[in-house]
Amino acid sequence: xxxxxxxxxxxxxxxxxxxxxxxxxxxxxxxxxxxxxxxxxxxxxxxxxxxxxxxxxxxxxxxxxxxxxxxxxxxxxxxxxxxxxxxxxxxxxxxxxxxxxxxxxxxxxxxxxxxxxxxxxxxxxxxxxxxxxxxxxxxxxxxxxxxxxxxxxxxxxxxxxxxxxxxxxxxxxxxxxxxxxxxxxxxxxxxxxxxxxxxxxxxxxxxxxxxxxxxxxxxxxxxxxxxxxxxxxxxxxxxxxxxxxxxxxxxxxxxxxxxxxxxxxxxxxxxxxxxxxxxxxxxxxxxxxxxxxxxxxxxxxxxxxxxxxxxxxxxxxxxxxxxxxxxxxxxxxxxxxxxxxxxxxxxxxxxxxxxxxxxxxxxxxxxxxxxxxxxxxxxxxxxxxxxxxxxxxxxxxxxxxxxxxxxxxxxxxxxxxxxxxxxxxxxxxxxxxxxxxxxxxxxxxxxxxxxxxxxxxxxxxxxxxxxxxxxxxxxxxxxxxxxxxxxxxxxxxxxxxxxxxxxxxxxxxxxxxxxxxx
Amino acid sequence: xxxxxxxxxxxxxxxxxxxxxxxxxxxxxxxxxxxxxxxxxxxxxxxxxxxxxxxxxxxxxxxxxxxxxxxxxxxxxxxxxxxxxxxxxxxxxxxxxxxxxxxxxxxxxxxxxxxxxxxxxxxxxxxxxxxxxxxxxxxxxxxxxxxxxxxxxxxxxxxxxxxxxxxxxxxxxxxxxxxxxxxxxxxxxxxxxxxxxxxxxxxxxxxxxxxxxxxxxxxxxxxxxxxxxxxxxxxxxxxxxxxxxxxxxxxxxxxxxxxxxxxxxxxxxxxxxxxxxxxxxxxxxxxxxxxxxxxxxxxxxxxxxxxxxxxxxxxxxxxxxxxxxxxxxxxxxxxxxxxxxxxxxxxxxxxxxxxxxxxxxxxxxxxxxxxxxxxxxxxxxxxxxxxxxxxxxxxxxxxxxxxxxxxxxxxxxxxxxxxxxxxxxxxx
Numbered sequence: 001x002x003x004x005x006x007x008x009x010x011x012x013x014x015x016x017x018x019x020x021x022x023x024x025x026x027x028x029x030x031x032x033x034x035x036x037x038x039x040x041x042x043x044x045x046x047x048x049x050x051x052x053x054x055x056x057x058x059x060x061x062x063x064x065x066x067x068x069x070x071x072x073x074x075x076x077x078x079x080x081x082x083x084x085x086x087x088x089x090x091x092x093x094x095x096x097x098x099x100x101x102x103x104x105x106x107x108x109x110x111x112x113x114x115x116x117x118x119x120x121x122x123x124x125x126x127x128x129x130x131x132x133x134x135x136x137x138x139x140x141x142x143x144x145x146x147x148x149x150x151x152x153x154x155x156x157x158x159x160x161x162x163x164x165x166x167x168x169x170x171x172x173x174x175x176x177x178x179x180x181x182x183x184x185x186x187x188x189x190x191x192x193x194x195x196x197x198x199x200x201x202x203x204x205x206x207x208x209x210x211x212x213x214x215x216x217x218x219x220x221x222x223x224x225x226x227x228x229x230x231x232x233x234x235x236x237x238x239x240x241x242x243x244x245x246x247x248x249x250x251x252x253x254x255x256x257x258x259x260x261x262x263x264x265x266x267x268x269x270x271x272x273x274x275x276x277x278x279x280x281x282x283x284x285x286x287x288x289x290x291x292x293x294x295x296x297x298x299x300x301x302x303x304x305x306x307x308x309x310x311x312x313x314x315x316x317x318x319x320x321x322x323x324x325x326x327x328x329x330x331x332x333x334x335x336x337x338x339x340x341x342x343x344x345x346x347x348x349x350x351x352x353x354x355x356x357x358x359x360x361x362x363x364x365x366x367x368x369x370x371x372x373x374x375x376x377x378x379x380x381x382x383x384x385x386x387x388x389x390x391x392x393x394x395x396x397x398x399x400x401x402x403x404x405x406x407x408x409x410x411x412x413x414x415x416x417x418x419x420x421x422x423x424x425x426x427x428x429x430x431x432x433x434x435x436x437x438x439x440x441x442x443x444x445x446x447x448x449x450x451x452x453x454x455x456x457x458x459x460x461x462x463x464x465x466x467x468x469x470x471x472x473x474x475x476x477x478x479x480x481x482x483x484x485x486x487x488x489x490x491x492x493x494x495x496x497x498x499x500x501x502x503x504x505x506x507x508x509x510x511x512x513x514x515x516x517x518x
Numbered sequence: 519x520x521x522x523x524x525x526x527x528x529x530x531x532x533x534x535x536x537x538x539x540x541x542x543x544x545x546x547x548x549x550x551x552x553x554x555x556x557x558x559x560x561x562x563x564x565x566x567x568x569x570x571x572x573x574x575x576x577x578x579x580x581x582x583x584x585x586x587x588x589x590x591x592x593x594x595x596x597x598x599x600x601x602x603x604x605x606x607x608x609x610x611x612x613x614x615x616x617x618x619x620x621x622x623x624x625x626x627x628x629x630x631x632x633x634x635x636x637x638x639x640x641x642x643x644x645x646x647x648x649x650x651x652x653x654x655x656x657x658x659x660x661x662x663x664x665x666x667x668x669x670x671x672x673x674x675x676x677x678x679x680x681x682x683x684x685x686x687x688x689x690x691x692x693x694x695x696x697x698x699x700x701x702x703x704x705x706x707x708x709x710x711x712x713x714x715x716x717x718x719x720x721x722x723x724x725x726x727x728x729x730x731x732x733x734x735x736x737x738x739x740x741x742x743x744x745x746x747x748x749x750x751x752x753x754x755x756x757x758x759x760x761x762x763x764x765x766x767x768x769x770x771x772x773x774x775x776x777x778x779x780x781x782x783x784x785x786x787x788x789x790x791x792x793x794x795x796x797x798x799x800x801x802x803x804x805x806x807x808x809x810x811x812x813x814x815x816x817x818x819x820x821x822x823x824x825x826x827x828x829x830x831x832x833x834x835x836x837x838x839x840x841x842x843x844x845x846x847x848x849x850x851x852x853x854x855x856x857x858x859x860x861x862x863x864x865x866x867x868x869x870x871x872x873x874x875x876x877x878x879x880x881x882x883x884x885x886x887x888x889x890x891x892x893x894x895x896x897x898x899x900x901x902x903x904x905x906x907x908x909x910x911x912x913x914x915x916x917x918x919x920x921x922x923x924x925x926x927x928x929x930x931x932x933x934x935x936x937x938x939x940x941x942x943x944x945x946x
Binding site: 001002003004005006007009010011013014033034035036037038039040041042044045048049050051052056057058059060061062064065076079083094095096099100123124125126128 | 543
């Protein structure tokens with residue numbers, strides 16, 4: 001039993017729903033109690049889908065348990081077939097139905113439905129959403145895809161995009177265009193946009209582009225073995241990775257590498273003098289493994305940030321994330337415990353977080369700006385405009401969205417210069433933070449959100465009480481702009497504590513500043 | 519009182535046969551109620567004993583990722599708990615010890631049953647008894663089920679409140695108990711009106727804190743504020759308290775009749791009742807009238823969601839001039855909802871439970887001007903050209919009593935006004 005407050009991933013059957021909802025002509029019959037239908041709103045509300053997910057839930061109740069839940073399943077499956085006439089059906093159980101052991105797969109097979117029925121075994125008490133998506137897609141591919149003659153011209157399948165994916169919709173368009181520039185057309189995009197009939201044509205492509213290892217790596221490996229299709233290993237997020245991806249595709253296909261970079265702006269924007277203030281900004285990167293590895297590279301090499309911490313919530317990707325962390329000389333945080341991630345961020349005191357919606361909330365509480373780079377998603381992660389993460393335009397998007405939450409270079413100086421202006425006082429916060437900026441407390445440290453957390457009681461025990469700020473130092477501290485004051489306070493206190501200094505004077509403050517200067 | 523209730527001439531929907539279909543139910547489970555209950559009860563923690571699905575529901579259902587560490591959490595069952603390798607009761611003790619050590623501010627802990635915990639027959643009442651002894655007197659541990667196999671959406675609040683009734687101290691003094699979790703501002707308005715009529719003492723269940731001196735006994739009369747509190751109603755009756763049946767306090771008319779039932783019980787004079795209610799009644803009517811301009815003559819279709827559907831249909835048809843096509847509710851408890859059913863004019867289909875596919879067929883055929891439904895159905899219906907109101911907002915938003923009557927009507931008129939406002943085609 002494990003105490004959980006927030007989860008990064010849903011249960012595995014939600015992963016299966018992401019596959020089914022992305023596809024057309026497929027229906028998912030899910031043995032599940034009423035209430036599990038909440039998952040529909042992930043798609044209709046967060047992703048603003050204009051149709052119900054193609055899922056029929058048996059919605060059994062307590063009174064059915066003593067009677068005949070198996071029959072309920074068969075009726076639901078038959079009704080679903082009659083109503084929706086899908087080309088194929090996937091069947092499975094949610095966590096509760098797994099316990100009553102009705103064997104939906106076995107039952108569905110005996111029903112003699114005139115379409116392929118694919119049984120899913122998704123262990124709800126061991127695995128999570130990404131596994132569910134990966135396994136479901138693999139089972140669908142394994143059942144429907146067959147070796148076949150290759151297309152005459154060179155084609156690729158784009159695999160991995162699902163419903164509720166982080167910018168999958170736009171990444172598909174970007175990568176399709178990138179390949180098209182190389183003279184390679186797309187055979188099938190799957191699971192999102194494809195039908196079961198399309199899946200049967202996967203074997204016609206010359207190779208696979210594995211866009212998201214989280215949701216399609218098992219299928220990619222199976223197709224490599226059974227259909228003889230190599231697959232790409234580079235996730236083309238960022239300028240360097242996109243160029244590497246082009247080289248990889250060229251190596252696989254024998255086509256000359258080509259990248260139309262006439263619209264690429266990130267390198268110049270990063271070089272232009274206005275970006276000087278980005279130099280060495282300390283960032284913490286967290287999300288799903290693929291996006292984190294890519295983002296860490298972009299942050300360090302293309303934005304000039306300093307990556308001070310990184311990690312992922314999906315253990316399946318621990319190895320590449322650890323490898324990247326080693327390369328950067330830092331420790332990787334592999335955990336799906338939200339509170340642990342928060343503790344790491346509190347300890348590292350980064351100037352910016354590249355994370356998920358969960359880290360955005362941590363950032364809000366701690367007064368640290370955050371840009372979102374990965375699922376789990378929020379309605380804001382489905383912008384109306386074209387906003388890919390991959391390829392040339394993806395790199396441009398990364399520059400904009402990562403710089404946006406930061407206080408800009410000149411703005412930083414102006415804030416400092418006019419700190420005593422009545423409209424520029426600390427509590428007003430930076431203009432673009434609107435009403436959401438944390439107000440500064442009397443002491444000057446950022447207020448850590450509503451006093452809902454017990455950690456407010458204990459977290460200062462290591463320092464406060466042992467170190468005293470002298471009046472002059474406290475006044476001097478207030479002259480430091482509010483958005484770095486919290487960090488200055490902590491650095492000074494750490495500096496003092498490490499040296500056994502009990503009282504912080506103005507000198508201590510500036511000695512600490514010199515010590516931490518980069 | 520100066521006006522008699524405007525009862526429908528035909529005799530209402532009390533005897534209308536109820537359409538019951540069996541199929542997929544597109545509803546939340548009772549765990550959802552934790553989202554508002556934990557804000558209301560400020561020293562309570564809700565520990566769901568369940569699966570990752572439960573945790574995912576709680577964070578997805580209302581987008582409540584606001585509080586870094588909320589007063590609810592999930593003890594996620596793992597393979598070892600299910601295979602009997604670990605004693606689930608011991609494991610639960612460990613989780614609760616850890617939790618209470620972290621949260622010394624907690625005075626009430628609710629162990630909340632889920633579908634998986636019910637199916638494996640994990641005895642949470644035994645656990646709650648054991649833990650109450652272990653953590654007494656600082657923490658009281660109770661249990662209830664919010665599982666989808668036993669409860670639908672708002673029934674979770676009912677189960678929670680019902681679990682609190684047996685442990686309330688005995689108190690036979692004459693008192694009024696208001697039952698149901700409301701936003702503080704609304705609760706204070708109701709108490710203010712009743713106190714102005716000289717009624718008291720007035721207590722509220724759930725109380726904001728466990729230490730509040732709430733007791734129950736033969737002298738207690740109670741009014742339900744929400745229509746979904748059937749089990750709590752039964753539990754209070756068993757403790758000797760007496761129910762004051764009334765229509766629910768939605769809209770001017772509902773609020774007046776709800777207050778009148780209490781006023782009659784406490785012997786408030788018609789003059790005093792009139793004096794206290796006249797001004798807010800007038801304000802409520804005026805506010806409703808503004809929103810009702812858009813609603814008058816339009817049709818409405820309710821999918822089952824919160825059990826608020828029948829009182830709301832009564833409000834929309836009688837005070838806003840709408841025409842109900844179908845009023846679907848997850849459960850219809852005639853002992854509680856009777857007064858509202860009496861006032862709802864004959865005509866609409868009254869349905870209980872659902873087969874969502876068949877119900878969608880009926881809605882699409884009827885093409886109502888407004889469809890009240892859950893979040894999973896709203897956008898798909900909008901895409902088919904129907905205007906919708908998400909039902910969950912009716913549970914989260916202050917909508918009870920006079921001062922919110924206009925807001926309540928506004929929740930329904932806004933989607934229709936919006937559909938009329940948007941001009942997304944070429945100008946021609």
